[in-house]
Amino acid sequence: MKYIEEYFFRTLMYLSLLIVFGFVASVLWSIFSEGLPVLTWDMVTSLPGSGFYIGKEGGFLNAIVGSLYIVLGATAIALVISIPVVFYLNVYLKSSSRFAYVARLAFDVLFGIPSIVYGAFAFTIMIAVGIRASLLGGIIVETLLIIPILIRSMDEVARNIPKDLLEAAYSLGATRIETIWVVVRQIAPAIATATLLSVGRAMGDAAGVMFTAGFTDNIPESLTDKAATLPLSIFFQLSVPQVEVRNRAYAAAVLLTAIILVLSLSGRFIMRHFSKNKI
Amino acid sequence: MAMNYRIAKDKVAGGLMTGFTLFSMLMVIAMAVGLWLKSADIIHEHSLSDLLTTSEWRPMNNKFGFLAFIVGTFYVTGVAIAIALPISLLMAILLTEYSRSVVRRYIYPLLDILASLPSVIYGVWGTLVIVPIVSDIVGPSVGTVTSGYTLLSGSVVLSVMVLPLLISLFVEIFGNVSRELREASLALGATRWQTTKHIVLRKGLPGIVASVVLAVSRALGETIAVLMVCGNLIIIPNSLLDACYPIPALIANNYGEMLSLPLYESALMFAAFILFFVVLLFNLVARLYLKSIKVE
Numbered sequence: 001m002k003y004i005e006e007y008f009f010r011t012l013m014y015l016s017l018l019i020v021f022g023f024v025a026s027v028l029w030s031i032f033s034e035g036l037p038v039l040t041w042d043m044v045t046s047l048p049g050s051g052f053y054i055g056k057e058g059g060f061l062n063a064i065v066g067s068l069y070i071v072l073g074a075t076a077i078a079l080v081i082s083i084p085v086v087f088y089l090n091v092y093l094k095s096s097s098r099f100a101y102v103a104r105l106a107f108d109v110l111f112g113i114p115s116i117v118y119g120a121f122a123f124t125i126m127i128a129v130g131i132r133a134s135l136l137g138g139i140i141v142e143t144l145l146i147i148p149i150l151i152r153s154m155d156e157v158a159r160n161i162p163k164d165l166l167e168a169a170y171s172l173g174a175t176r177i178e179t180i181w182v183v184v185r186q187i188a189p190a191i192a193t194a195t196l197l198s199v200g201r202a203m204g205d206a207a208g209v210m211f212t213a214g215f216t217d218n219i220p221e222s223l224t225d226k227a228a229t230l231p232l233s234i235f236f237q238l239s240v241p242q243v244e245v246r247n248r249a250y251a252a253a254v255l256l257t258a259i260i261l262v263l264s265l266s267g268r269f270i271m272r273h274f275s276k277n278k279i
Numbered sequence: 280m281a282m283n284y285r286i287a288k289d290k291v292a293g294g295l296m297t298g299f300t301l302f303s304m305l306m307v308i309a310m311a312v313g314l315w316l317k318s319a320d321i322i323h324e325h326s327l328s329d330l331l332t333t334s335e336w337r338p339m340n341n342k343f344g345f346l347a348f349i350v351g352t353f354y355v356t357g358v359a360i361a362i363a364l365p366i367s368l369l370m371a372i373l374l375t376e377y378s379r380s381v382v383r384r385y386i387y388p389l390l391d392i393l394a395s396l397p398s399v400i401y402g403v404w405g406t407l408v409i410v411p412i413v414s415d416i417v418g419p420s421v422g423t424v425t426s427g428y429t430l431l432s433g434s435v436v437l438s439v440m441v442l443p444l445l446i447s448l449f450v451e452i453f454g455n456v457s458r459e460l461r462e463a464s465l466a467l468g469a470t471r472w473q474t475t476k477h478i479v480l481r482k483g484l485p486g487i488v489a490s491v492v493l494a495v496s497r498a499l500g501e502t503i504a505v506l507m508v509c510g511n512l513i514i515i516p517n518s519l520l521d522a523c524y525p526i527p528a529l530i531a532n533n534y535g536e537m538l539s540l541p542l543y544e545s546a547l548m549f550a551a552f553i554l555f556f557v558v559l560l561f562n563l564v565a566r567l568y569l570k571s572i573k574v575e
Contacts (some may be wrong), residue, residue: 006470009369011393013377016369017386023439024389031400032405081299088296105566106304106471112493112562113555114500120551123534124317131481147303175289197395204397207527226522231399235503238403244387253403257396264395268388 028257035254038247044255048217053240061247062254063233065219069135070227071202072211074142075195081143082150082192087183089164090158091176104155110148113180116207118145121267123211135220135227146198153197157190158183196267200260206231230256280360288564306546316522318549321542330549336513338536338543345550347515351523354516355430355509356498359437367442368487369447376475393433404505405436410508411570413520428510431519436468436504443493448493448569452486453479488574496561502527526550 042059049058085103094101122141131137161183168178184191202222206229215236230252237249321330325343333344375385414427456479464474480487511520511532530550537544 002470002473006472009472009475013369013373017373019366020370021389022395022472023442024392026394027396027404027406027439028303028401030404033539034407056303060412081303083544084296085300085303088293089299092293092296095442103300103304105563106307108566109559109562110306112566113558114494114502114527116500116502116530117310117314117351117551117555117558120530120534120548121313121555124548144306151303151309169547175285177289177432178285200395202395204395204399206397206399210531231397234399238406238507250403253400257400259398260395261392262401264391265388268391 014020031250031253033195033255034247035250035252037068039251039254043248043251047219052217052275053237053245054242060233060237060248062217062219062227063230064250064255066135066138066213066216066227067203067230069220070138070142070213070229071199073139074146074202075133076196077143077197078146078150079191082147082154082224085151086154086158086187087180090161091183095159095203107148107151107155111152114207115141115145115205116210119208119211121226122208126212132224133214133226134224135213136223137211138209138227138229139223141208141212142202142205144201145205145269149198149201150194153194154187154190157187161186189270192274193267193271196263196270200263200267203263204231204256204260206235288469307559311559314548314552314555317554318545319547322547324542326522333563334513334515338399338540338546339543343376343542344544345526345553348524348526348529349553350515351430351509352499352525353525355433355505356495356525358430358434358519359441359498360495362434362438363445363494364491366438367445367449369431370442370446371453372475372479374446374450375453375477376471382513390443390446393439394447398440398501400502401436401440402504405432405504407506409435418520420555421520426510426522428508428522429520430509430523433505433509433523433525434519436508437498437501440504444497445490445494448490449483449487452483452490455486456482456488468495470537486496486569489568489572493569496558496565499561500527500558502531525553530554556568 044059044064045061046057046059047061049056052058088102089100118141122137122144126132126137126140163180165186167178169182170176185228209227209229210232211228215228215232216226217228218225220227233250234252234256237245237252240246321343324341330343330345331349333342333348334346334350335342335344336347336459374386378386409432410427412427413429413432414425415432418425418427460478461474464478465471469477505525506528509525509528510524511524511528513524514521516523530547533543533547537547
């Protein structure tokens, strides 16, 4: 009897594996089979022409460049803020610190807050200080969104830095801040992986930038211009009935998926192959 | 002199970093206060219980009832978790109890892919695959005509989106169950599944509950994917094949018009506040609990 039960549940497990595998395959297959045949070089390198949304010529270069600007800006600012925070939590504070516990909890909670709430919140702030939907607004909201992601994933690795390493530095007369390069070098793979992870998250986020960056057919020329983004470009084009426009949405979806896949796989690769300098 | 300078630098850097840390932590409070202040207008105008228990939504006529959105949000999330829970439990058991590390090395990248795909891609997948299945196969087989843009479609898409989160949390929880307990059970002649059922699942049960709470809070806030497949009709859904209109979709769909009416803006910010409050509460409870069992 117990062996029948064993086989029954073992079968269910393989079935669930099959289902998960099926989901992955179905998502990727549906995107690539719809989008790849219609993806042309022209779409990636040209701006929307006149009559773009009724199926006339043009591409989504505006969205590609807009996404790139927002993601690069946000990642740079977020790194400048989160690396010191991780360093502070792990070097300045003791592992039993009450403050560190609360801080980590706060970042866990921030990590869980949906991007639409970030978007709405940033939007109210922007109205209050008089910023309109713009590249700047997009950068701000994505920065806020990825700070907790960066901190959490770097902190996970930083917590395992051998204490001996820090003590060796102290015994040579280093102050706490002077160990920063030791720490940064030790968690370098984690920084790289966390960065790739948050680039992916910021690149794929639509709900946050919807309010704050707006949408435009042009490439933003200053921080106060509106900026288009790839996910929103997909979303808007898909809500149009014309087949030509919808096809472009699928093509943009292929591009976005490919970018995300490359980012995610290289993140895993870096983590596996470069985290070897252990004591 | 040089020593003092170095110590001073150490102290100044420390102060600066405390500032950074505090600033990022205070985001939680800033959000709560900011959204609450913005929603104060609508709560003054209509009482809290009015907003939460009526379902008439006509902003131009000063009618703001959130009930349909709230029911829709929890309904779609509940069904999504009901679909994802058995699959993710079985997957996590397969990964921790039944497979060698070779197998795991091939499965984790798959989960990575699922976890990293953006919401909008799931939305596209939903409209391409799930919506047609619901309208052409599920609908006719139960004798209803449906567009396919339904609560069921939203739930299926959401369930796939929370799978990687649930599986990774479960794997961590099962990994914490002590090896000796398992071996004691196996030595007594129990099969692997019996061991799993009586030892791993029983020991892990509180953690499983906390993980589900966390997954619920993740699913509650999903926006674009849900917006694309749920149908977005302002009705209280009665069946899986009704359309629904979750709160994130409400906010995303109306941000363009909301500035036309002061109260409208306040209403949408109140919607964001509800979302924020529920997610914060669920997250806090689940995280605190998960942290406390990790220390053990």
